[in-house]
Amino acid sequence: MLAIRIPEELEQRLNELARSTKRSKSFYVREAIAAYLEDFEDLAAAESVLERIRTGREEVVSAEEFWRGLDDY
Secondary structure (H helix, E strand, O other), X not given: OOOOOOOHXXXXXXXXXXXXXXXXHHXXXXXXXXXXXXXXXXXXXXXXXXXXXXXXXXXXXXXXXXXXXXXXX
């Protein structure tokens, strides 16, 4: 269970969306949180790889080398 307070304008927009689509407000809040978490996890993973590249712990290949390697398949 989670209880949150949101600005009135945001709640009005959420109410209108829920009413027009016949979905619950909870449905849209769950979808929004799931999308945000997925994006945030992707960003965290990308930042982790970038840090490994910066510190030399991750191998980097040029685009030319990458595409040349695909020709072998």
